[in-house]
Amino acid sequence: MSRKLAVIAIGGNSLIKHRDKQSVEDQYLALCETMEHIADVIEQGWQVLITHGNGPQVGFIMLRSEIARSVAGLHIVPLVSCVADTQGAIGYQIQQALDNVLRRRGLAEKAGRTVSLVTQVRVDIADPGFTDPDKFVGEFYAEDQIPGLREQHPDWILKPDADRGWRRVVPSPKPCEIIELDAVRSLLGAGFNVVAVGGGGIPVVRMPEGLFGVDAVIDKDLASSLLANQLGADLLAISTGVRNVALNYGTPMQRPLRGVPVSEMERYLAEGHFPAGSMGPKIRAAVDFIRKGGTEVVITSPEFLNAALTQGVGTHITRE
Incomplete structure (x- = not known):
C-alpha cells in the first residue's frame, strides 16, 4: 500500500541556530537536528518531500563573490546561479543527514533513500514583481x-x-510551473524521499528558444504549496520558529491559533495580522494549498512536527 505524502517546507534560517554558528559544519549539525524530527514523521508511515529556504546561504555566496571580485578580479556569481548552488549544497546535506538517521533507526529499507533534485520553477516575465522589485x-x-x-x-x-x-x-514573482514535476513524481513513485524546489526553485522564463534563468527570488512556501497541490499531497507542513501561529503576535493580546478553517485564516490575513516580512507568505501558501484542493496545512516549529501529526500540536488550517 502506498504511503501518504507530506510536503515539509523548512526555512533557510533554521540551518543557523546562532549568529556565531554559521559555518557549513554548523549548518549541517543544525540540519541533523531537523532531520531527526522529519524521521519521526517517516516512522509514522509517511513519505516526505522536503523543500527548504536558502536566504542566508545565498547571501553568503553573494558576499564571497563580491570579495573575490574586489580582491582577485574574479567574476560575480549571478543570483540565479546562487540559488542553484544552494540547492545542490543544502540538498546534499539533507539527503545525507536524513539517510543517516533512517539507517541508524533501522528504517532505511522500509522508508526508502533520500535524493535531492535541482529544480527549475517557471515564472511569468509579465509578473508585476519584475516591474517593481x-x-x-x-x-x-x-x-x-x-x-x-x-x-x-x-x-x-x-x-x-x-x-x-x-x-x-x-523581483519576487509567483511560481507558475515546476519544470521537473515529472521527475519528482517518478522518484516518489520509486519510493524515494525527495528534496526539491530548494529556495523556491531556480527561476526561469520560457522563451521561443527554450528556458532561461532570471535573477529573482521565488517564495519557497508558495513554491512548496504549488508543488504539494500538483502532487496531490495529503499534507503541507510549513516549519517556522514558533509552536503556533498567533494573532496580535508580540503583544499582551497575543492568542495562539490551533484548528482554523481556511476562511477564518483568510479573514485574519486580510485584517493584517500576518506581515509580509514574517508569517504572511506562509499563511498565503497555506490558503493557496487548501483553496486549490489540499486538505490540511500544519504550521509549527520542527521539534513539534511529530506531535502535530499525533496530538494536534501547532496550527492546523483545514477546509470549511
Missing part, C-alpha cells in the same frame, strides 16, 4: 558606497532597508 538580498551597504556600486553593477536596483543601510532588491 522589492525582495532584499545580499549584504548591507553604507550610503557612501552606493555611487560605486551603481557604477560597478548598472543593472542592480538598490534601496534603503529600514534604518540598517542599503541593499540590493530583486
